[in-house]
Amino acid sequence: MKIVVLDGLGLNPGDLDWHILDQFGEVVVYDATPYDDKDEIIKRLAGADVALVNKVPITSDIIDASPDLKAIAETATGYDNIDVDYAKTKHIAVMNVPTYGTDAVAQFTFALLLAVTSRVKQHDDLVHEGEWAKAGRFSFWDAPLMELKGKTLGLVGFGKIAQAVAKIALAFNMQVIFYNHQPKEVFDEAIKQVDLKTLYAESDIISLHVPFTPEMSEFINADTLGQMKDTAILINTARGKLINDADLAAALNSGQIAYAALDVATQEPIGDNSPLLTAKHCYLTPHIAWAPLETRQRLLDIVVANIQGYLKNDPQNVVNS
Structure with missing residues (x-):
């Protein structure tokens, strides 16, 4: 399985460990992906089974161009950057992290x-x-x-x-x-x-x-x-x-x-x-209420649990079920 993190810097500026995701397979981490560059988003999602996103928009066009995509793990509570209804029509689970912060x-x-x-x-x-x-x-x-x-x-x-x-x-x-x-x-x-x-x-x-x-x-x-x-x-x-x-x-x-x-x-x-x-x-202040180290570690742990639940056919925090 391939996991692609599209905008990892917001969650992890270097004080967390992305290797916690290695248990699932290949992991590719991008610190940032231009929000307005649809072609680049599609390019980076090529072959991805799971996408981790925070603010990068995942639109219906991007979903259509990412045929391997099976799940989207939002690394936040809000998920208005994702077309969750369209993802549902494609049987793509969208999972968020509702109570970490x-x-x-x-x-x-x-x-x-x-x-x-x-x-x-x-x-x-x-x-x-x-x-x-x-x-x-x-x-x-x-x-x-x-x-x-x-x-x-x-x-x-x-x-x-x-x-x-x-x-x-x-x-x-x-x-x-x-x-x-x-x-x-x-x-x-x-x-x-x-x-x-x-x-x-x-x-x-x-x-x-x-x-x-x-x-x-x-x-x-x-x-x-x-x-x-x-x-x-x-x-x-x-x-x-x-x-x-x-x-x-x-x-x-x-x-x-x-x-x-x-x-x-x-x-x-x-x-x-x-x-x-x-x-x-x-x-x-620059959107930092959620950002203490302990809080972000909890967020990442829940993202991992979301992926584990999805793989075990026991999904958690799915917002488009």
Whole structure:
């Protein structure tokens, strides 16, 4: 059997071991494959039984041109880069990794929130620049600081990651409300399910935890931003395309909302012309919530288990069965 890894660098910049795949047969690893070069993708998949992909698009044309392909292992949770319905018509199993990063993403959600509310980096820089010494007093701050106790956190979506975020929020003595497209059981009676209008109106912090679908495209826009508090903090560790970038930049620049902290972008890497790069009070990180070493090792282990299950006719995490 031949396994081809099309964009391995994202998962493994050198601190993981691809040899774990050798048990299955021939393994070819490409650090990166151009997303927009269909001919190159097809060339690299020649003879492949299993493709490992993260963001490389696997379209119906590529599937048709890859007759040996039997399975596609997504090295992530999201699989919108793969035409899963067409793969099903060709009896190609598409497998993802749904729960590997729950704790890491929840942790990073709060890292973003604390970056906004506690301003550690900003004040560390000021101390090193001598501003504390110049101030001549025992305590010095150059920006407003915020206590999280009593603040209302609104979670859009209430899957595993959002639930993990809620647990951390309760430990900070925050109020937690959430919106979900269907009723959800809660693990603590202090957590309340509300409609979106209520969530926008009542939340001090709004954190996005929903997958990208056509229906959810840019659902954070001028209209929904206008329903939020002017002191609101928006956090996104989900998908960049959930937000209309121009509308968010305008809301930040006008003071319609106070802050945004985003680990994902509409285009990744973020484009030089993104209005968010120059927007006021906009914290940006390069899609790293999922990226601790322990988390990526867990992801790779689950990918291996997915392939093993497929080969034993006991498939796991198949999204197009």
